[in-house]
Amino acid sequence: MRIAIVADAYAPLRTSAAIQLRDLAAEFIAQGHHPTVLIPVPGLQSTWALDNIAGVEVLRVRSPRTKDVGYIRRTLTELYMPFAVLRGLRQSTLSQVRWDGVVWYSPSIFHGPLVSALKRASSCRSYLVLRDIFPEWSVDMGLMGRGLPYRFFKTIENYQYSVADVIGVQTPGNQAYFSNWSGRSKRRVEVLQNWLAEAPDTGCSISVRDTPLAGRTIFVYAGNMGVAQGMGILLDLAESLENRKDIGFVFVGRGSDSQRLRNDASARGLDNVLFFDEIASNEIPGLYAQCHVGLVALDPRHKTHNIPGKFVSYMQCGLPVLASINPGNDLAALIKQGKVGRVSTDTDVESLGSMAQALVTDITLDENFKNRCKTLAARLFSPEVAVKQIVAALQA
Structure with missing residues (x-):
């Protein structure tokens, strides 16, 4: 055709x-x-x-x-x-x-x-x-x-x-x-x-091991940082887990809220958070290879359903997800049924923090996490x- x-x-x-x-x-x-x-x-x-x-x-x-x-x-x-x-x-x-x-x-x-x-x-x-x-x-x-x-x-x-x-x-x-x-x-x-087509790991200009977060379990967010994402809760999450010196947060991308989020993290004095500018798409697999959990955020005021492209990219690279999304979103059932991470729809930071810590334990004990993520990506995406x-x- x-x-x-x-x-x-x-x-x-x-x-x-x-x-x-x-x-x-x-x-x-x-x-x-x-x-x-x-x-x-x-x-x-x-x-x-x-x-x-x-x-x-x-x-x-x-x-x-x-x-x-x-x-x-x-x-x-x-x-x-x-x-x-x-x-x-x-x-x-x-x-x-x-x-x-x-x-x-x-x-x-x-x-x-x-x-x-x-x-x-x-x-x-x-x-x-x-x-x-x-x-x-x-x-x-x-x-x-x-x-x-x-x-x-x-x-x-x-x-x-x-x-x-x-x-x-x-x-x-x-x-x-x-x-x-x-x-x-x-x-x-x-x-x-x-x-999303499969892409090889050809390296990445970001090297987590050369940052203060080296050796930690890394939660990564890569993509647009705009109003629709409602990413403030992710900074609240990072602040709530600041005492966990084995956990770090990496944010990569651009968007209307990018600078505000950077300023907010700086004002809070968060030493477990790093921000990086947007990188080329062929560097994403290399970034994810250095990380352990993918972050998804959608503003809770949304009433429509959305499966962000970043979720697909996490699945393809075998990264389980921690998601904070709007109530009723079909993505919640997909994550739960596929057993590919944890998902919160109540905007409660304490609950999200408990999920994050449980997920750190889960990925250590469950060797099939990566395979489940990749299988889901191949079947649906x-x-x-x-x-x-x-x-x-x-x-x-």
Whole structure:
């Protein structure tokens, strides 16, 4: 199949979305398909550029910056983004290509006009890979009311859903959100698990043994540090375990809350916590090889379900998890049933601290922890499974 993959991030960017889409495109090729990634790129010298990135055809199109800018500017530039990509596509050497299917990744919620145009031109089906239910989560977090801005984003969100033939959500719990949408003919919502290709340990620029935390059992967090993660409880956890000189915490990444968390740790005088800047995705296995437990945090105000990409990466590298997540999240059952760690949904630091200490004991006594994690990753979170599922939906 000739497949258009629409997104706003791709390799060599280091975001979880960019890494997921890189692995997805590579797996499409491995299964005999021809994917082309269509992405907006700020600062591109020409209107468009057609590249080959690790064997994948990538059409990069000049577009305004949508990341690390103010909310109003970001909204306006994201609103324009799909039209910029469509214009670049029509001016490129791919303008006459007929697609057998369109796959797009959300966030962003603004790709709808581009996907609609591609579908009409090629008379093909589309598959929405939905990793973020916005603006609902923003309302849950108290970042937005249900006034005019909400209604604007809700209109954009609903239009995106209207051009999808199939929507792949992260967990069964998210399917209820689409009960009205999926009731219409020829529409379907299904669970499409996150995925991550296996990566070798090629080393890491971070060396824990050369830090004050050398020799300790290391709890690691690698990924975005933003409002949605609610990571304050992880610092509370570190502070509650400061007397345990055999336990340390390593935080790696970037995000809107990164500097605030660093400042908070410094103000508390925590000597069991280290922060590092974001590292390349190929260094992650080397980082995890030096650690013992992966940390997952989601703000308890969330009402939607989420299986973060970092959880998938922990499983793949055989790291059990300690998770503090919102009540009712399907991830809790997955962790408990798979016996791959401990999970808290009550925001009680004392309870989380007890789980952390119990987990330190568990991983010492239970030699099968690593194998259970890797088995879960192979069964649920492989690109091979994801591509087969998407192709089946596009061919239906």
